[in-house]
Amino acid sequence: MTEEIIIAGFGGQGVLSMGKILCYSGVMEGQEVSWMPSYGPEMRGGTANVTVILSDERISSPIINSFDTAIILNQQSMDKFESTVKPGGLLVYDGNGITRHPERKDINIYRIDAAEEATKMGSTKIFNMIVLGGYLKVKKLFKLESVIKGLKKSLPERYHHMIPVNEKAIHRGLEIIKEVATVN
Amino acid sequence: MEEFVLMKGNEAIAEAAIRAGTDGYFGYPITPQSEVIEYLAAAKPHERTGMVLLQAESEVAAINMLYGGAGAGKKVMTSSSSPGISLMQEGISYMAGSELPCLLVNVVRGGPGLGTIQPSQSDYFQSTKGGGHGDYRLITLAPASVQEMADFVSLGYDLAFKYRNPAMILSDGAIGQMMEKVKFKPQQPRSKKSPDWATTGKTPDRERNIITSLDLDPARQERFNEKLQAKYKKICEKEVRYEKIQCDDAEYLFVAYGTSSRICQKSMQMAREEGIKVGLFRPITLWPFPYNEIRMMSGQLKGILSVEMSAGQMVEDVKLAVEGKVKVKHYGRMGGIIPTPDEIVENLKQNIIGG
Structure with a gap:
């Protein structure tokens, strides 16, 4: 198994x-992982992106230009990355602020209105966990307990009281993600 | 047993530095390697091992602090990125000329000048062919993963002290910034003993130790240079390191180090799916360069593509290695652009197989 994500x-x-x-979460299940961020001028106030690779084998290039999954959270990223999803791959997006919805016919498209849901739940900070939950509904990459363990590992201890809120957000994401179009 | 943790390459170097028993880190922040000093500051190494951590007023000051620490026989290191390493060149030449061990880390960004903060490999010449003045060499290690960023810290120190010569970890912004799994070696204590050449105060039973790169007598200076060259020859004979991946049946070869070698591994898989028998040769020591090991493969090869994020620096050493027996070309991107795996395959097809 190799999953290449932007x-x-x-x-x-x-x-x-x-x-x-x-x-x-991948490390918890013994996978090889790589995380390659954009760190250039774009992260200083503009768009941010990260390439994540999860694999059962040694990872070759941490830098790639086509992906199994694209998780897209604003219009600029839609314009830049819709075309980079491999045919048959997955595109997950938040509809908030999107003026041009995805148009590809050869990929699976799911929408999750996580920004709206985060506001309803009373914290915009849990937005990304709602998206993560939605993505893990479509691609069952790990056991949920590995994700919670992963969350604990990546949060500094002073934020560990936030884990239940984040866990709730992941569960909410599982519930609200909607299929837009599928090819498989 | 130590468990795997997820870390940036820069952070891995910092943690490995504490664990290797470093006596002192002196540096000045610069993107894309500021996480080294940030991590060290947060890790409070003075509490863990008594290691000194000092943010110098400039890179020039930092390298001269290394000179002082190394002269006293201490394990000292610095890290920087390209423009900062340029500022250090005078001090590096002095340390080589005074036969002082130290560990230098260059997390390379695009140049020349202030250039860009994005990854590049255009400091190959600077690290392997000089950089500073005089006939000296830097032992240059090129990590290709976060794990190697950690592992090469103690390897770098071992080589530096074994040969009394500065050693450099030549990384780049991509490996510095990316996160991977890494497992650390257990904490090594800081050494309580000084090497016998260190200037730790004269005792009655020996002559005083003098650390200098100056000798105005040309005859003596020539003898000293001959001694240095003999040392470098020994390093070339004993310390070449490299990795060969799928080279046994290879008709074509990528030669690449660091980030480029990771990308080439993907290119190699893609090309092999199309039936092109290509292998990957990854120099781990850039100096000493694995000339012989590449030369020995030349009989089986139809062409070599040297891939580097530069205008073509390492390619000169690859050409020297094969002595014209095999076609060698360079492919690379400059200014902080990272080549993609498929553009490398395309270049292999056009310029090596078809060209």
């Missing part, structure tokens, strides 16, 4: 930390 959105949406939690 997560892209605005800086501050929790794109990089979501990638880190995915990686730690």
Whole structure:
């Protein structure tokens, strides 16, 4: 199993930390992982993205230009990364602020209105965990307990009281993700 | 048993530095390696091992602090990125000329000048062919993973002290910034003993130790240079390190180090799916360069693509290795652009197989 993922959105949406939690969840299940962020001028106030690779084998290139899954959280990222999903691959997006919805006919498309849901739940900070939950509904990559363990590993201890809230957000994501179009 | 943790390459170097029993780190922050000093500051190494951590006022000051610490026989290191390493060149030449061991880390970014903060491999010439003045060499290690970022810290120190010569870890912004699993060696105590050449105060039973790179007498200076060259020859004979991946049946070869070698591994898989028998040769020591090991493969090869994020620096050593027996070309991107696996396959097809 190898899963190559791009997560892209605005800086501050929790794109990089979501990638880190995915990686730690993989580590908990003995997988090889790599996490390659954008660290250039774009992260200083603009878009942020991270390439995550999870695999049962030694990972070759941490830098790739086509993906099994794209998780897209703003319009700029949609414009940049929709075309990079492999045919038959998965695109998950949040509809908030999206003016041009995905148009590809050869990939699986799911929508999760996580920004809206996070506001309803009373904390915009859990936005990325709702998205993560939705993604893990579509791709059952790990046991949920590995994700919670991964969350614990990647959060500093002073934030561990936030884990139940984040866990709730992951569960909410599992419930609210919607299929838009599938090819398989 | 130590467990795997997820860390950036820069953080792995910092943790490995504490565990290797480093006596002192002196540095000045610069993107894309500022996490080294950030991690060290947060890890409080003075509480863990008594290690000194000092943010110098400039890179020039930092390298001269290394000179002082190394002269006293201590395990000292610094890290920086390209423009900062350029500032250190005078001090590096002096340390080589005074036969002082130290560990240098260059997390390379695009140049020349201030360039960009994105990854590059355009400091190959600077590290392997000089950089500073005079006939000296830097032992240069090129990690290709976060694990190797950690492992090469103690390897670098071992080589530096074995040969009394500065050693350099030549990494790049991509490996510095990316996170992978890493497992650390247990904590090594800081050494209580000083090497016999260190300037720790004269005792009645020996001559005083002098550490200098100056000798105005040309005859003596020539003898000293001959001694240095003999040492470098020994390093070339004994310390070459490399990795060969799927080279047994290879008709074509990628030669690449660091980030480029990781990308080439993917290119190799893609090309092999199309039936192209290509292997990957990864130099781990860039100096001493594995000339013989590449030369020995030249009989089986139809062409070599040297891949580096530069205008073509390592390719000169690959050409020297095969002595014109095999076609050698360079492919690379500059200015902080990272080549993708498929553009490397395309280049192999056009310029090596078809060209």
